[in-house]
Amino acid sequence: MFSKGIVLFLSLIISCSLNAQGTYKNSEFSFTNENDVYLFRENDKYYSNGLITHFRWVPAKNKTDSIKRILDIEFSQKYFTPQDLLLRNVANFDRPYAGLLYGGFSVSRFKEENKRSMLGLELGIVGPASGAQGFQEWYHETFGFPAPRGWGFQMPNELVLNFKSEFNRQLSLKPGRLDVISSTELSLGTAFTHAIQRFDIRFGKLQVLKNSAFRNALIGSGSENIPKHNYLFFGYGLQYVAHNITINGSIWNDNALHTEAITPWVRHLRFGWASSSDKATFKITYNWSSPEVSGNENHAYIGLELQLRFPRG
Numbered sequence: 001m002f003s004k005g006i007v008l009f010l011s012l013i014i015s016c017s018l019n020a021q022g023t024y025k026n027s028e029f030s031f032t033n034e035n036d037v038y039l040f041r042e043n044d045k046y047y048s049n050g051l052i053t054h055f056r057w058v059p060a061k062n063k064t065d066s067i068k069r070i071l072d073i074e075f076s077q078k079y080f081t082p083q084d085l086l087l088r089n090v091a092n093f094d095r096p097y098a099g100l101l102y103g104g105f106s107v108s109r110f111k112e113e114n115k116r117s118m119l120g121l122e123l124g125i126v127g128p129a130s131g132a133q134g135f136q137e138w139y140h141e142t143f144g145f146p147a148p149r150g151w152g153f154q155m156p157n158e159l160v161l162n163f164k165s166e167f168n169r170q171l172s173l174k175p176g177r178l179d180v181i182s183s184t185e186l187s188l189g190t191a192f193t194h195a196i197q198r199f200d201i202r203f204g205k206l207q208v209l210k211n212s213a214f215r216n217a218l219i220g221s222g223s224e225n226i227p228k229h230n231y232l233f234f235g236y237g238l239q240y241v242a243h244n245i246t247i248n249g250s251i252w253n254d255n256a257l258h259t260e261a262i263t264p265w266v267r268h269l270r271f272g273w274a275s276s277s278d279k280a281t282f283k284i285t286y287n288w289s290s291p292e293v294s295g296n297e298n299h300a301y302i303g304l305e306l307q308l309r310f311p312r313g
Contacts, residue, residue: 025223025278025309027057028216034287038302044145045083046095046292046299048136052076058220067111068210068220072120074104079132080246083297085148094296096258097154098246099132100191101125106164108215113208114170116215122164126191126245127157153257158250162189170209178203181214183237190251193242198268204231213274213281219309223278230275237268247293260293272303281307 034050056072078100082093102124109117124130133151140147166185173179183198202214210217211226214233218226241262249256272285283305290298 023224023278023311025219025311026060027055027311028219028307028309030054030056030216030305030307032303032305034301034303036299036301038304039300044085044140045081046296047301048079048081049139050076050078050303052078054216056216056219067109068217069110070108070217070220072104072106072108072216074106074122075102076104077101077130077132077135079130079136081136081148082150085150086146088149090150090153090258093150093153093258095260095293096247096249096256097133097148097150098126099128099130099154100160100246101130101132102160104164108217110210110217113210114172116166116168116209116217118164118166120164122160122162122189122191124160124191125157126155126160128154129157155246155249155256158190158245158252160189160191160245162187162191164188168209168215176206179206181209191243191245194239194244196237196239196268198235198237200233200235200270202231202233205229206231213276213283213307216307218276218278218281218307223309226276226278228275228277230273232271232273234271235269237270239266239268240264241266241292244292263291263294266290266292276307279309281305283307 030053032052037044052074053076054072054074056070058068058070080095080098082095087093102122104120104122106118106120133154136148164187166183169182171180179202181200181202183200185196187194207226207229209215211222241264243251244262247260247262249259267290269288270285272283274281274283285303286300287303288298288300
């Protein structure tokens, strides 16, 4: 079932990418699904699923502004589970059940063609009100996976508020063919407090960061003149985690039925492929991380992302 779904998904991308017309695009819709099921494994664990949507646009006055600004609205649902969904005894869970539903707003600024800065805010809820339990139970029943048995012990309802920032810098090793992008990310709030430093090596047919899908910048000034391009990438990141509400619960109380102690240092690897025309981008990314909870296993999942761009009056 999932192999057929991937084929249909890729077919849609190809059809959207053909016959690019080179018109000015100043808005974009993107949809991403992240899940370990795309690795064709039978288990469904840890960061179990993410449904992530974005709508991005460039302010009208930015059409002639030398500093590109991109505004971004996000609406997403994510959920997290232990490794063994058949366990009923909470004492044997190796990670809490947790659902997260949130919306966000951010502003990206490209002062130079090889630099980007971003500031954002996320507001949402963790707990039964996120709808994660119902979605996973439906999903498992529909596709023939075993029913999860531990959602009764999930993180309780709590509002979450997070501030986030990111700075990216591109270093060209061979212009248009090979580069390194440094990404520094910070998050502070009631849900996630952490810092990440990443380095991504890209090779293929490349564009500068200001006009690249790597940081969702294929709208706005110059978008009508960006040629089709694609690239492979490989990245490594080191994350320091101070708080993760889906693992160690609320910062305000201890009313969760099950929590675990976080591992403060987490390593991340990723590699993938991206292909863009002026109308659409498709990305496929393999993600791997070291254990977030002491004694747990490493975890991997695949993200599939589709971006569609439109002209707007």
